[in-house]
Amino acid sequence: MTQEHEHESHAGLIWRVFIFLSIITAVEVFLGITKPDALYLSSFLGTSPLNWIFLILTLVKAYGIAWYFMHLKQEKAGLRRAIVWTSVFLICYLGTLLLIEGNFIGDVFSGRYTKWFYQ
């Protein structure tokens, strides 16, 4: 960043990002409270479409915060990639393995070790 750039205010952009993040949060909360049956009770790629919407909106929010509030957009591409690619790869890796394993344990449990009624 050159000196000239640092002197101009980004306040307008910041407020726009804030409004964007607030709207996404409002949509999430609205869907979380109403839980429309069509999205909540159906299944798509292993979970309900509602959960997919929540996940995607969360990632969009994370993008907004990281790119505009944490100024990743203004950093050198090398630094940005070192941060984002590393974290995204490791978190996906860890998350995938843990969820697969949890799912397996759940399957084993529900078949043999969980009794819901006492007869």
Next chain:
Amino acid sequence: MEATIATENTEEGTWIGGGKKPLEASYGKMMMWFFIVSDALTFSAFLGAYGLIRFKFIDSWPIADEVFTHIPFVHGHFPMYYVAFMTFILIFSSVTMVLAVDAGHQMKKGKVTIYMLLTIIGGLIFLGSQAWEWKNFIGGTYGSLLMKDGQVAQFVDASGHQIALETFVHKSPSEERVNHTGSNGLWFVKDAGAVATYTVNEVIESFKANPEISLRTEQINSETKHKTILSRKAANQFLANATSVVKGANLKVNEYGKTLFADFFFFITGFHGFHVLSGIIINLIIFFNVIVGTYEKRGTYEMVEKSGLYWHFVDLVWVFVFTFFYLV
């Protein structure tokens, strides 16, 4: 060799971490990013562990909408509203923080001061809200029965809504055992086995006397995604296995269902709250430094930017905690 030796000093004699700036990021900023990436991995490990346990108990995990239902000053069932307010507060304090950084770039000391103050206030409101949320969770709402095998059974009315124990349980005078109080005995002795308001027998007898009340197990019906309500006959068999009355949640029991839900809630939101607390303290230090003109003298407000990075990261983590604890 030059790159490994810190020889560069500014005129004031403060070390700026070497004159070379790889990737145009200063030493301090780079180290803050190192910390943030490693902390992000820590949090993802916690949330991943939460995910593993949740998948393990996918057919009986507590439904967040039924757990966090309080808003201040109003009685009733209000899922999500309060935590939405908390999220909003944290995002807003992130905005004031980034405005402080922006004002710092323009060397406007007054604006930086005000925005830093607003950020700190936002953080304090969030922390207070978190404490209030914990208080409600620990205190509990309805109360339930704990079974021999660790399952929890809750009571619902005819429309399927949960009801509190005190709305239908009658105390039988014969089973009175009072809590030990300091004024009635040894003032220095605490009552180890503090008595629950009701005994198991009182709850079971009252349940049998009220045919319109039903028993609900933790099991989630995969089609309706509601917890299963038992028939009267099954409920009576179920109740024979009750061991204690539970009100509220702690690390050992949880009236809302799986104890692990409470454990993870305390651990993850607690760890996040601890980050918020340390963020407030860091921001306070920076705030006073701004007031006394440290950064004005230094000629750069980069320190505000660095603490800002941390503060935004705390907000970023909350976005994920919000999703995985309250929404999904």
